[in-house]
Amino acid sequence: MDAQPVEADPTDADLTTTLATLIDLATPFAVRTAITLRLPELVAGGSTRLDALADASGAHQESLGRLLRHLVSIGLFTETAPQTYGLTPLSRHLLAEDGTWFRGWLNLESPGTKMDLAFTGMLHSIRTGHSAYGAVHGVPFWSDYQDNDALREFFGGVMAAYAWQTGPVLATEFDWTDVRTVIDVGGGIGALLAEVLAAHPHLRGEVLDLPPVVAEANQALREAGVADRAEFVPGSFFDPLPAGRDVYVVSRVLTDWNDENAGKILRRCAEAAGTHGRILIVEVLAGDDHAKRNTSFDLQSLVLLGGQERSPADTEKLAVDAGLVVARGRRWPGGLVVIECMSAGREN
Numbered sequence: 001m002d003a004q005p006v007e008a009d010p011t012d013a014d015l016t017t018t019l020a021t022l023i024d025l026a027t028p029f030a031v032r033t034a035i036t037l038r039l040p041e042l043v044a045g046g047s048t049r050l051d052a053l054a055d056a057s058g059a060h061q062e063s064l065g066r067l068l069r070h071l072v073s074i075g076l077f078t079e080t081a082p083q084t085y086g087l088t089p090l091s092r093h094l095l096a097e098d099g100t101w102f103r104g105w106l107n108l109e110s111p112g113t114k115m116d117l118a119f120t121g122m123l124h125s126i127r128t129g130h131s132a133y134g135a136v137h138g139v140p141f142w143s144d145y146q147d148n149d150a151l152r153e154f155f156g157g158v159m160a161a162y163a164w165q166t167g168p169v170l171a172t173e174f175d176w177t178d179v180r181t182v183i184d185v186g187g188g189i190g191a192l193l194a195e196v197l198a199a200h201p202h203l204r205g206e207v208l209d210l211p212p213v214v215a216e217a218n219q220a221l222r223e224a225g226v227a228d229r230a231e232f233v234p235g236s237f238f239d240p241l242p243a244g245r246d247v248y249v250v251s252r253v254l255t256d257w258n259d260e261n262a263g264k265i266l267r268r269c270a271e272a273a274g275t276h277g278r279i280l281i282v283e284v285l286a287g288d289d290h291a292k293r294n295t296s297f298d299l300q301s302l303v304l305l306g307g308q309e310r311s312p313a314d315t316e317k318l319a320v321d322a323g324l325v326v327a328r329g330r331r332w333p334g335g336l337v338v339i340e341c342m343s344a345g346r347e348n
């Protein structure tokens, strides 16, 4: 048998370097500042000299030079001649990423950064178990979301970017043959519902979400060409839900809430589904390395919303505790997990 290579213990210098990287706040903000000033776009467009970049981005030239020195040191740009910059594989990759989903989030003037700044209140979350957003910004996330159009539209757009991926999978993998009515509970602007309705012309659907979402949802349903079979229902999933629908979809909602509140939402679905309807809990896991990446998403869920990431087994337990029977749990392409439940009193 070959001998296993022995890994050398890290030296004190290695450990200091690792720690310095872990605690560095300058780099994330330097990258976000570069994105906000559109430096990769400007360099790609030919503004490669410091004075031209300062002019085009409206920045203080000497300070911009210091920022670029750091960005060169981390590999976001290369210095091709004194005070002249070029793209690197990293900045090309950044430019290739989808604008709304990635650069939009990281722009320091966008609602995405406001959301991320909840991390500065992590201590509050760890001490209390609650979201830090209110402690940091003075107003709880879901209140700000309802009052602040830019935040709601941004969050809705990011959610829809996921739902446009999960919707087609749900539309094709789930058997909709015997279903006539479907309601997407906390369905946002209706992106998932629209995909399901578009694939199944015999279905009628509703999206239940908070009242301020109505305009964005109606527009999205119209643009998807399903407005004649879809309706927006303003309301809260903590209140009684429209009863008697064949299928209740709860997609990527439970992770926004702690077990107590997630259980309340499922109990509302169970009540409304009665002995006839089915409940589809939809979640997206971050792939095979989920367990590793999950720790970071889980903390984001906590500090932003007071929510939590759950494994499929944890979600099934939540459903059972809410009085549901799990008919089956399945994993589909794209990390999609669908747990099909029904009320404990249902006959089949």
Ligand SMILES: C[S@@+](CC[C@H](N)C(=O)[O-])C[C@H]1O[C@@H](n2cnc3c(N)ncnc32)[C@H](O)[C@@H]1O
Pocket (backbone or CB within 6 Å): 142, 159, 160, 162, 163, 185, 186, 187, 188, 189, 192, 208, 209, 210, 213, 235, 236, 237, 238, 250, 251, 252, 253, 256
């Ligand atoms: C993470 S998003 C998921 C959206 C969508 N289901 C999807 O899969 O993309 C959570 C949704 O819950 C909605 N929401 C938050 N609180 C709510 C409440 N009390 N009642 C109904 N909807 C609510 C938000 O407006 C948002 O659309």
